[in-house]
Amino acid sequence: MDALKQSIEAAREQGRFLDQSQMERFRVLFQKSEARLYIAKLITAHAAELVEAVTSNHTNSDGIACLYCADVLRHITYSLLAGNESILEDDFLDRLIKDLVSLAGSIEPFRQAIGALKNALLELLNAPTSRNNINQDYYGEIVNKVANDFDIITAHFRLETHRDRPQGTSP
16 A cells, blocks of 8 residues: 555645556555455355364364464454555464464374364365456456465474474484
8 A cells, every 4th residue: 555655645736646556556455455355245244154164174282273264264354455465474384383282282183183273274265166256367366366376384483393303302
């Protein structure tokens, strides 16, 4: 939105209308925003069933880790709406790992649950019924952003796992 504000301010200061290239950038920005909002609404509407599908496949000891899946979905949605990953990288992942290790003793069940959650969500987002009501121009790009956010989370967990492992041991 800063680019929008800067373009408007520049045009206003110069006493001119926005040019066609600026208008096109705004059109793209708004269409991407519409796709992000649409996907965020889908995630929100289906969050309970996505988490239930993932948690129902785990034992009670793994259940603690799975409870955090809803927290991850919320932060994925926040990141999606913000248009950047900083929400994931700001203290959220470190706090999440600390909580998981203190409650469950291991982050491995959570990593597995996150992989299953990613697959379930991408299946939902790629279903034809999910794609029917939105402009397709940027939908795939935004779905890829969601997948990338999951990859950021799992990469962070891989790093944390290696940090906790005694030197000289292998995964």
